[in-house]
Structures are given as C-alpha cells and as structure tokens.
Amino acid sequence: MEVEVKLTLSSRDAYEKLIASLESQAEKKAVHAQENFFFDGAHQELSREKVIVRIRFYQDPDRCVLAIKGQAVIVDGVSCCSEEEEDIDPTLGRRFISEPSKLLSSSIALAKKVESVYGCSELVRVGHFENRRSVFAWNCLTLEVDETRFDFGTAYELECETATPEVTRQRLETFLKEHNISFKYSAISKFKRMIKGTFDD
Known part of the structure; x- marks a missing residue:
C-alpha cells in the first residue's frame, strides 16, 4: 500500500516559489519528464473493480513502467492506494499505446494478471497527461513537486510518500x-482529475 501526503499548490506562482525555496534549502535529486497513459477494459472490467492500468514513460534515462493501481482514497491530503509495478521495454510500451490489447497477449507478468485476475480480454485507452516532477531530499524526506499538464490546463502539487502521514503533513x-x-489538501488523484476534465473538486 502506497501512502502519500498530497498538497495542491494554488497557482503557478506558488509552484515557482516552492521550487525556489527547495532549491535553496534542499538537495535537488532529479527532474523527471513523464508521460502517463491509462487503460480500462473494453467493458469497464477494471474500473468496476476500482483499479486501472497505467503505462508511464520517463525521459533521460529512457524508461517505461507498467502499473496496476487501485483507486486512491484521499482524506485530508493523505492518499492510500495499492500499486504494483513492472519495468518494461520502452519500445514495447509505445506499441501498447497504439495497440493496447497487445499488452494482454505479451509475456509481461503484470499484464497476465490483468487478464487472469480481472477477466479483461481487451484494453482501451481512457486518457493521458504529462508531468514534470522535481525531486528533492529535504530533512530525511523525499519531496516530489509536480507540474501536471492536462488537456484542459495545468495543475501543481507537492507529494511525499511516508510511513507517518500525519507527522509528515504537519x-x-x-x-x-x-x-x-x-x-x-488534495481531494482527488491526478487520474480522477483527468477523467473529470476539470479543476473543480
């Protein structure tokens, strides 16, 4: 189970102010350019079970990660979500974007689970977004500052995975x-916001 503190930044100005503050007071570990693509069964087999398939691409270095994610429950800015991940060949990942159901006929272990556990024989793409993630080491925590570009606009968020969410949030x-x-406090996940197509919670 992945437990994270998620705080939504109010504006581009707040995002830039946070980045500047962390650059002066924390160690910048990395900046990741991410592309995220999401899939459901052709008959909503996955969403009915409150799970979704995600393929995420990273740049520099080139990397692709397949994930089965449970629906996040977010209360007072603390998110709990099940997640299984498997690295896959980026070239294969790109092929699955254009032909999603080929993922199910592949030899990838996590893909086989999508079919065997959830009875999903066909995948369809339900959306995507791009994310620029700046990662900082700050006071024994790893902070992720996200600039997320949806089709309908850009959102900004601070995330931190933690075993002590209340203490970390404070x-x-x-x-x-x-x-x-x-x-x-963030109220919904990036995926849900993508599906809603609006910044209204």
Missing part, C-alpha cells in the same frame, strides 16, 4: 506557511 504545512506558499 511538517510540510509548516514549511509552506513559513514561506507564504498557498496550498490546500
């Missing part, structure tokens, strides 16, 4: 308030 809130960075 530390992050204190940091943001000290630097006058406007935020609120």
